[in-house]
Amino acid sequence: MTRETLTWLNTMTLIGHTDRRGTAWHYKASEQGGEPNHYPGAIPLKDVRARLFNWEGVHRRVAVELPASTFTEATHYGLDNKPMRWEVIGNRSALDRSDRDTGAVFGVVGPDYKIHQYSDWLLENVAGLLHDGLSVSSAGLLKGGAVAWVEVSVPENLMTDEGVEFRPNLLATTTMDGSSATVYKRTITDVVCDNTRAVALKESGAEFKVRHSKNSELRLEQARDALQIVDTAADEFRRQVAELCAIAVTEDDWQLFLDRTVPWGTKTGKPDNDYMRLLKEERRENLTYIYRNDPRCAPWHGTAHGVVQAVNTYDHHVRLPQKKEDQEPDRVSSWRTDRNLQRTVDGLFDELDRETYLDLEAVLEQAA
Structure with missing residues (x-):
């Protein structure tokens, strides 16, 4: 990201x-x-x-650094001060923008890329x-x-x-x-x-x-x-x-949903350490508060629509970055904004909603 x-x-x-x-x-x-x-x-x-x-996207030639067999074919010295030469790779090109001359590129692609x-x-x-x-x-x-x-x-x-x-x-x-x-x-x-x-x-x-x-x-x-x-x-x-508002979700269903989406213990069945348990408790408390009280979700509390909204709202506005340097107060807002924009473009919020619904559907089937 x-x-x-x-x-x-x-x-x-x-x-x-x-x-x-x-x-x-x-x-x-x-x-x-x-x-x-x-x-x-x-x-x-x-x-x-x-x-x-x-501006436009442009193809730029790509070259690889190889040892020079003679001083006459050498174009420069390498990191170890040995003579080196550049050889252009004909079936690869670098993608870049036409208004940039810094050498930074977007990526490297094959000959059929348009x-x-x-x-x-x-x-x-x-x-x-x-x-x-x-x-x-x-x-x-x-x-x-x-x-x-x-x-x-x-x-x-x-x-x-x-x-x-x-x-x-x-x-x-x-x-x-x-x-x-x-x-x-x-x-x-x-x-x-x-x-x-x-x-x-x-x-x-x-x-x-x-x-x-x-x-x-x-x-x-x-x-x-x-x-x-x-x-x-x-x-x-x-x-x-x-359809989502017509699907009733009881408080017991909500607790089962939390157990499924924020389960206690590791995947191998071991108990959480103190740090992980604290993180999970905080996430479960935040999700529950949003589901019951946040005006973006509370009007549909007790329905499948409210559950989907709660998870989506949490992911948009409450979830914190994993890297400690991004958790600084002056960086969280920028991190979250960039993440939300990127995930929207990539369609990952759509996937989150579908996963939430499927998890809830499994819980309701189990409780029936």
């Missing part, structure tokens, strides 16, 4: 519709320079292009498909530009009969470090908790992927299908919330 600074997050991410869903976790006006990165309404496409995607330029894959293809009901609601870069996303959303928050406020989105994301394909995925922002979660908890959220192969291209029909996902997501989400 990267360690984005507050300055980066306040200049290299753009957050829209703040008049409806508020500011981002990382909002800090003093870190934004002369141009705010938060927009009361939709984010203009020209701003995304000018502020984030004003760069999906952010301006093309995340802007141009989506721009031609936006209609009156959809607009860019967020966009950003992570890992120095190796990861990028653009989120398309409806202009108004929606509400279920159970009082859950939400917003259906299309998340378009890709990378320039060879780590993942280009993904177009349906997400739902639960405004009560400001979390992105999957519409379908039992199955993967609707999405399609395009690999970075040499013949890859995004067909217009595929993009239209992606936007169709957004247009029809509201009804699916309402149905899913209704």
Whole structure:
């Protein structure tokens, strides 16, 4: 995981519709320079292009350092002061950004890897498909530009009969470090908790992927299908919330759920040491407090929806980093913000919701 600074997050991410869903976790006006990165309404496409995607990904040649057999072929001396030479590897290239000359690269790939330029894959293809009901609601870069996303959303928050406020989105994301394909995925922002979660908890959220192969291209029909996902997501989400709110969870069920997700003892059956037991007690207490009292979850206490919200809220806003240096008070906020953004782009919060639901389902089946 990267360690984005507050300055980066306040200049290299753009957050829209703040008049409806508020500011981002990382909002800090003093870190934004002369141009705010938060927009009361939709984010203009020209701003995304000018502020984030004003460069291209490029292939750069890769060379390996080898011993020189003669002084005439040597290009330099190695660390041991012996003559060395550089030999270009023809079937490998380094991925980098066109505006950088520092030598830092995103990753090394093979000859068939095709760069999906952010301006093309995340802007141009989506721009031609936006209609009156959809607009860019967020966009950003992570890992120095190796990861990028653009989120398309409806202009108004929606509400279920159970009082859950939400917003259906299309998340378009890709990378320039060879780590993942280009993904177009349906997400739902639960405004009560400001979390992105999957519409379908039992199955993967609707999405399609395009690999970075040499013949890859995004067909217009595929993009239209992606936007169709957004247009029809509201009804699916309402149905899913209704189903989750209809599943009763007793206090005994909740205790069994804690025993399953934060179990006592090690995997080998040994008792926890004092430190691990203290950590688990703290986590169980935090989860229980959020589930029963936090306004982002308490209205649905006693339902499966409340359980899913409690775990998601804890993971977003309470969980602490494992590394001690990141646990310093002045670093936790930055760590959490970066982690939340990265996990949203990677779809890991969706996976967390699905795992929570499956754990709860197993507990309820056991208790039945």
